[in-house]
Amino acid sequence: MPAPHAPAPDLSVPDLxxxxxxxxxxxxxxxxxxxxxHTTETGGVFSLDLAGDAGVLSLYTDLDPAQEARLAADCAQAAAGAGTPLAGVYLKRRPPEARHLANVARDQLSPPEPVWGEARxxxxALERGVPFVIRPGADLSIGLFTDARPMRAWVQAHAPARVLNTFAYTCGFGLSAALGGAGAVKNVDLSRKVLAWGQENYALSGLGAPDTDFLYGDVxxxxxxxxxxGDVFDLVVLDxxxxxxxxxxxxxxxxxxxxxxAQAAAVTAPGGRLLALLNHAGVPAAxxxxxxxxxxxxxxxxxxLQTRLVPGEDYPQATHLKAQVWALDCG
Structure with missing residues (x-):
């Protein structure tokens, strides 16, 4: 038998x-x-991301269709009341097994059309004034992991001459390094699609994006x-x-x-740094x-260990994402 539907979260529109x-x-x-x-504010039932006038409602428990639609409408009403009106709300279903199902049940987990309002x-959208292309109905991941905003700000503020951005996704860290003045930035990812998406992000900021800076393949x-x-980098980002x-x-x-x-340290220059991110609630910072x-x-x-970084204020009490900056020896 299918699992019973969970009760709708006990949050009123004024609460939201x-x-x-x-x-x-x-x-x-x-x-x-x-x-x-954030889930710490909703009893773990759901989260809501905002990207311009699009909302992305992520469900971490099983609601029936009527509950999903009602929750999306409540979130839209609350956003309007908070001064951030939405044109549409998209749905992402994120059961525990979502990481295994993403390639075989994509339309079920991430419906391409909004559950409320108009399509976007x-x-x-902007992060600290930097424009990014967001596609709210494209996939479970919409183009930017917002919990890593403080880490991208750190990279932009501390960008050295040579940066390697691994598991680059849409190249947010690489773009941050380039905007911070890095002379050479390489972005590596296993998906050509997201690297091309990253090149769009570069173009939005008026930066050149030669294909040689976007390395397709296994990290x-x-x-x-x-x-x-014999290539070495002054900063290697691991996400x-x-x-x-x-x-x-x-x-x-x-x-x-x-x-x-160990592999990343082998391409880190003497005196260089590693920025290590880990998105896993079960692994503590230690x-x-x-x-x-x-x-x-x-x-x-x-x-x-030189610096610890945590998600921003829009992730209250979040413990899932850890980020550490490690300064390596000069020998």
Missing amino acids: TRLLARRAGLPQGGTTVYRGL GEVT FEWLARLRRR PPSFARGKGGVWRSERDYAALI GLARQVEAGLLQSGRRGR
């Missing part, structure tokens, strides 16, 4: 409006793509190739998925991050630090 109004400083500060309602196939193979070529299937088998961040660190230390030991490098 009050929570959304707490984010008023973000659009005023030049950010129009952000987390409007593409939106140009681990590219790290090995770059090491053989891997928590789980993935690839040529080498199943990748699990809680088990395999140290090996990734666990990430242990994996970084183990990876550095494997590579024969030494380093120290």
Whole structure:
């Protein structure tokens, strides 16, 4: 028998409006793509992301269609009351097994049409004044992971001459480095589609985006190739998925991050830095630090934890994303 539908979250429209109004400083500060309602505020049932005039409602439990439609309408009404009116609301169903189902049940998990209001196939939204292409109905991931906004701000503020952005997705970290003055930025991802999307983001900021700066293929193979070529970088950004299937088998961040660190350290210049991100609620910050230390030991490098970064104010009490900046030795 199918699992019973969960009760609708016990939040009124005024409750939702009050929570959304707490984010008023973000659009005023030049950010129009952000987390409007986080799961820590909704009992773990749902979240709401805003991207310009599009809303993206993510469900982490099973609601029936009527409940889904009512919740989308309530979120739209609350957003209007908070001063951020929406033209349409899209739905993302995110059961625990979503990472395994994404390629075989895409339309069920991420319906291409809005569940409320008008379609917005593409939106140009801002993060700290930087424009990004957002596609709210395209996939489970809409073009930018908003919890990493403080990490992209750090990269822009500290961009060195040479940057390698791995698991680049739509190249937010690479773009941040280029806007921060980096002279050479390489973005690596296994999807040509998202790299092309990243080139669109570069173009929106008026930056040149030669194909040679967008490296298609497996990150681990590219790290090995770059090491053989003798290429080194002053900053290597690591933002891997928590789980993935690839040529080498199943990748699990809680088990395999140290090996990734070892490969990344081999292409990090003396005195360079690693920015290590881990999106896994089950691994604490100390666990990430242990994996970084183990990876550095494997590579024969030494380093120290320099900075810890956390998601922004639109992710209250969030513990899923950890980010650490490690400064490597000069030898």
